[in-house]
Amino acid sequence: MRLTREELLRAYRRMRMIRGFEEKLAELVAAGKMGGFMHLYAGEEAVAVGVCENLHETDWVASTHRGHGHCIAKGVDVAAMMAELFGRATGCCKGKGGSMHIADMDKGMLGANGIVGAGIPLTTGAALTAKLKRTGAVAVAFFGDGASNQGQFHESLNMAALWKLPAVYVVENNGFGEFTPTEFAVPVKDIAVRAGSYGMRSLIADGMDFFDVYEKAADAIAHARRGDGPVLLECKTYRFHGHYVGDSLAYRSKEEALRWIQTRDPLQAFERSVVEAGLVLSDDLRRLDREVQDELALAVAAAEAAPLPDASELLTDVYVGDAA
Amino acid sequence: MSRKLTFGMAINEAIHIAMQTDPDVILLGEDVAGGGDRSQEGTDEMGGVLGTTRGLVKAFPGRVLDTPISEMGLLGTAVGAAATGLRPIAELMFMDFIGICLDPLLNQAAKLRYMFGGKARVPLTVRTVTGAGMQAAAQHSQSLYWITAGIPGLKTVIASNPHDAKGLLLAAIRDGNPVIFCEPKSLLFTQGEVPEGDYTVPIGKAALVREGSDVSLIAMGATVPMCLQAADRLAAEGTRAEVLDLRSLAPLDEEAVLATLAKTGHVVVVDEATPRCGIASDVAALCVGRGFDFLNGPVKRVTAPHAPVPFSRPLEQAYMPSAARIVAAVRELS
Numbered sequence: 001m002r003l004t005r006e007e008l009l010r011a012y013r014r015m016r017m018i019r020g021f022e023e024k025l026a027e028l029v030a031a032g033k034m035g036g037f038m039h040l041y042a043g044e045e046a047v048a049v050g051v052c053e054n055l056h057e058t059d060w061v062a063s064t065h066r067g068h069g070h071c072i073a074k075g076v077d078v079a080a081m082m083a084e085l086f087g088r089a090t091g092c093c094k095g096k097g098g099s100m101h102i103a104d105m106d107k108g109m110l111g112a113n114g115i116v117g118a119g120i121p122l123t124t125g126a127a128l129t130a131k132l133k134r135t136g137a138v139a140v141a142f143f144g145d146g147a148s149n150q151g152q153f154h155e156s157l158n159m160a161a162l163w164k165l166p167a168v169y170v171v172e173n174n175g176f177g178e179f180t181p182t183e184f185a186v187p188v189k190d191i192a193v194r195a196g197s198y199g200m201r202s203l204i205a206d207g208m209d210f211f212d213v214y215e216k217a218a219d220a221i222a223h224a225r226r227g228d229g230p231v232l233l234e235c236k237t238y239r240f241h242g243h244y245v246g247d248s249l250a251y252r253s254k255e256e257a258l259r260w261i262q263t264r265d266p267l268q269a270f271e272r273s274v275v276e277a278g279l280v281l282s283d284d285l286r287r288l289d290r291e292v293q294d295e296l297a298l299a300v301a302a303a304e305a306a307p308l309p310d311a312s313e314l315l316t317d318v319y320v321g322d323a324a
Numbered sequence: 325m326s327r328k329l330t331f332g333m334a335i336n337e338a339i340h341i342a343m344q345t346d347p348d349v350i351l352l353g354e355d356v357a358g359g360g361d362r363s364q365e366g367t368d369e370m371g372g373v374l375g376t377t378r379g380l381v382k383a384f385p386g387r388v389l390d391t392p393i394s395e396m397g398l399l400g401t402a403v404g405a406a407a408t409g410l411r412p413i414a415e416l417m418f419m420d421f422i423g424i425c426l427d428p429l430l431n432q433a434a435k436l437r438y439m440f441g442g443k444a445r446v447p448l449t450v451r452t453v454t455g456a457g458m459q460a461a462a463q464h465s466q467s468l469y470w471i472t473a474g475i476p477g478l479k480t481v482i483a484s485n486p487h488d489a490k491g492l493l494l495a496a497i498r499d500g501n502p503v504i505f506c507e508p509k510s511l512l513f514t515q516g517e518v519p520e521g522d523y524t525v526p527i528g529k530a531a532l533v534r535e536g537s538d539v540s541l542i543a544m545g546a547t548v549p550m551c552l553q554a555a556d557r558l559a560a561e562g563t564r565a566e567v568l569d570l571r572s573l574a575p576l577d578e579e580a581v582l583a584t585l586a587k588t589g590h591v592v593v594v595d596e597a598t599p600r601c602g603i604a605s606d607v608a609a610l611c612v613g614r615g616f617d618f619l620n621g622p623v624k625r626v627t628a629p630h631a632p633v634p635f636s637r638p639l640e641q642a643y644m645p646s647a648a649r650i651v652a653a654v655r656e657l658s
Contacts, residue, residue, distance in 0.1 A: 060408060094441030101439035110407065111440060115431050121397055122432065125404020125412075132350065132387070133409060152427075155397025162392065317442035318476055320500030 003214070008274055011053050011210060013288045015045040015267055017078060018069040020292045022241070024300065025068075025085065029245045033304075034085060036098045041069030043208075043240030046266035047172050048073035050205075050213025051140060051233075054221045060108045060126040060139040062119030065100050066239075067112025070142050076104040082299040088306040095309045096317065108137075117150030119143060120169065124156040127167035127230070138224045140168045146177025148191045160230040161198040167230040168220045172207065174239040179251040195232035207237030208264045211273060238264065329518040331511045332376045334486035335451070338493035339377065339413060341522050343384045346411060349497060352389040352398060353415025353451075357381035373417060374453065374512055395425035399450070403433045406448035406502070413497060416452040418460075419468045419506065426471075433502040434477030448502040449493070454482070455546050455596050456633045456644050457510030465509075465633035465640075467545075467597035472504040473574040474601070480573040481527055482506040484548030486516035488571060491525030499527060508546035508596070528572045530580035536566035539654050540584040540591045542607055544570040547594040547626075547645055554650035563654060573603055581607055582615050589620035592653045594645050599627040624653045 003011070022042040028034040041048065044066075052061065052073035063070040071081055076092060084091025084102055091097075092104050103111035110126060113119040123141035130137040147153055148171055160167045171191050175182055188194070195202035201223060205216040213235055220231035238260040242249045249257070274280040329337065343349045356377045358369025371378025381388040391398040395416060402414035416422065422429075429450070436444040456465040473480040479501055483489035489507070496503035533548065534555050541551040548569045555565035568584050570577065585591050591611050595604035608623040626645045634640055 062404070092441065093439060093443070096441050097439040101435075103436075103440045103443070105407070105440060105443045110404070111436065111444075113432075115427055118400065118427055118432055121400020121428065122404035122407065124397070125401040125406070125410075126408040128401055128405045129408040129410045133348075135409075139404075139408075151396055151424075152400055155392070155394035156400070158392055159394060159397050159401060163389075317438045319479075320437065320445050320447075 005279060007053065008280055009284060009288065011049050012270060012285055013292065014049045014073055015210065015270065016289055016292045018042070018045045018048065018072050019267060020296050021068055021072060021078065024296050026241065026245055028300070035087070038099050038245040039066040039243065040241040040245060041066050043260065043266070044172055044174060044237045045069060046210040046213050046270070047170065047207045047235045047237055048142065050210045051170055051217040053214060054218045055138065055140065057108055058135065059137050060110055060123065062110040062123045062126070062141050063112045064116070064119060064143050064147070065112060065114055066144070067102055068099070071102055071104065071109055071112070074109045075107050076109055078295060079299040079302055083303040083306050086303040086306070087308065088303055089309040089313070090306040094313060096313070117143060117147040117152040120147065120152050120156045123167055123169070124160050124165060127160060127165035128163065130166050131163070136225065138166045138168060138221050140170060142170050142172060144177065145171060145173040145182045145186060145191055148194060149185060157195065157198045157200060157230070157232065161200045164227065164229040166224040166227065168217070168224050169230065169232045171232065171234045172237055173234055174237045176239060176243065176252070178243050179247070190234060192232055192234040200230055200232055202232040202234065205233060205235045207235030208266045208269060210266060210270045326517045326519040328515045329486050330513050330515050331486045331489050331507070332374060332513065334490040334518045335376050335493055335507065336378065336380065337518070338490040339380055340383060342413070342494055342497040343380070343387060345522065348409065348411040349413065350387045350389065350405070350410055351377065351380060351413045351415070352391055352402060354391055354393055354417050356415050357388045357390040372415065376512070377415070395421050396428065399425045399428035400432065402448055403428045403446060406433070406446045407436060407444050411447045411497060413449045413451060416450055418464045419452040419454045420463050420466045422468055422471060429472065429478060429502065430475055434475045438477060445500050446502050447500050449496045449505055450502070451505045451507060453509045453512070454506045455508040455510055456640055457546070459635060459637060459640060460509070461635040462632040469504065469506050469573055470597055470602040473603060477502070478574065479503040479527055480506065481571060482508065482545040482573060483571065484511065484543070484545055484569050486518045488525050488531070490518055491523050492527065492571065494522065495524040495527050498524065503527065506545060510546045525571065528575040528577060530571055530577035531569045532566065532580070532584065533569045534565070534567040536564035536588065538564045538588055538590065539566070539657065540588045541565050541567045541650060542570065542581060542584070542591060542593045543567060544573060544595065544603065546596055550645055550647050551594055551650060553647035554654070557647060557651050558654055565654065576606070578610055578614070581610055582618070585611055585615045586618045589618055590657050592624040592626060592650060594626045594650055596628060596645060598630055599625060600630060602627065621657050624657065626650050626653050
């Protein structure tokens with residue numbers, strides 16, 4: 001294993017933070033303390049963290065409506081994220097974005113996105129910037145199986161392949177596009193094969209296995225960074241919650257969900273691997289669990305105590321005030 | 325020094341200056357490099373369907389990018405590039421194509437800065453050809469700037485002459501916001517005086533292009549020369565018409581509109597676009613809302629009808645506003 005103990009602990013902490021963050025949101029929404037549409041990432045942690053552990057702060061990621069995990073994995077401040085979801089002035093988007101537009105450009109996080117597939121060409125553009133300005137950066141798009149049916153996906157892959165852009169397209173195939181099982185929307189078993197028509201490399205990873213995602217993402221990102229062109233990386237994963245908090249889940253069986261949650265949890269799989277290999281003690285992980293819980297409790301308390309945006313903020317940030 | 329250039333060549337010169345003065349400026353679109361970067365082979369590239377970008381790929385190899393016919397992909401890519409450090413000029417060959425690529429403008433370029441609490445900048449210029457007059461029929465002749473002018477976060481400008489085309493385009497490229505730059509196709513091959521060198525025409529400022537005291541003709545793009553023609557004919561009848569060129573549709577120079585209204589008391593708004601939900605209605609609402617006390621009669625609108633643009637020459641001519649229709653509208657006021 002190429003990861004150091006410190007790197008393993010950091011990866012676990014980030015996955016645990018995503019899980020803890022999402023479970024906290026589910027509670028807060030159920031308690032009526034938080035509004036808006038909330039799409040939770042729990043279950044898919046190994047994908048965001050497995051990919052982003054290979055990235056630098058100067059690399060870019062673009063995300064989806066299910067974007068909290070990508071933010072945390074890319075290093076966005078959790079307290080500022082929590083404040084954003086509470087609609088507070090101290091939020092990372094000053095309370096103007098909310099869950100579906102949560103972002104932090106300073107961390108290379110180009111935003112969650114309320115339009116399915118729209119983050120994909122933004123990534124292509126970030127990769128074009130990296131190539132033309134020779135910054136050495138890589139741009140990564142996270143999107144779902146559903147987005148792979150959008151025109152933006154195909155147009156982006158075509159252009160990125162044509163121009164050999166330093167982009168990695170990560171499709172998180174979680175089995176459902178909103179409420180429709182993927183097999184009713186995608187006529188191929190592996191979305192990865194769609195790279196073939198663009199002459200693009202593709203890889204498939206077990207999205208519930210941090211180490212498999214990490215290795216394949218390392219390969220894909222190195223390929224892109226070397227200037228060898230874009231890669232499509234399909235991660236097979238599963239959404240522990242519904243499409244959004246409060247969805248009836250009538251479209252999938254309880255047994256199926258339980259099977260994934262009980263036997264394929266990416267956090268448990270990670271723990272088994274590192275503890276059995278003697279790299280990390282269970283106690284180390286429990287300490288991180290407590291740290292994460294404490295950090296989240298503080299984030300919620302701080303967010304609840306933070307000021308709401310002033311009405312004058314309604315009309316700020318619409319335009320840059322630097323017209324020629 | 326100034327000399328005569330076509331509208332299209334004024335645009336070409338503006339892009340040239342922008343690319344020379346700022347290494348972050350790139351140009352991308354369908355055929356903008358002439359259907360393939362053949363500069364190394366010595367092929368004389370065509371510079372796009374209307375020849376507007378001719379010569380740029382030779383001057384700036386690697387920064388003038390032919391894209392596939394993928395309007396959504398190219399605009400989305402341009403938005404992403406703008407947000408991450410480039411200053412792209414994207415060409416949407418005809419504004420009619422906005423139907424298949426609106427999301428990158430509507431939901432991305434226009435909103436990233438706001439949604440991200442002011443942390444993003446999207447210095448993107450979208451050049452696009454608008455309007456009727458070339459028998460290009462229903463899907464290549466529309467004036468759809470009312471769509472982008474109605475989207476907060478975007479700016480929309482339209483020039484009426486080569487001088488303003490060059491200066492407005494330079495201002496658009498150097499603006500920190502996404503700007504839609506409309507090129508009326510009936511004007512692209514008309515000539516006018518264009519100063520050499522680097523200058524900008526400010527976005528958000530209308531230009532009073534003819535002074536008068538009896539009626540205000542408010543125009544944009546291709547309807548400006550129509551209004552000037554109409555003003556000549558009206559002058560022969562003893563009616564002195566003032567002509568205001570809006571130049572910027574969003575933001576709208578409301579003060580300039582109210583100032584000319586206050587002076588003449590009569591307004592005719594002339595717009596190449598269809599009549600509903602458009603710039604003409606917007607200006608009329610401004611005149612009635614904020615300028616009611618200055619009005620000495622109804623606000624008249626001369627626009628295209630609520631119909632697709634026809635192909636056949638006489639039908640297309642009947643579709644478009646004209647000096648004759650403007651004169652007729654002014655006569656109805658008295």
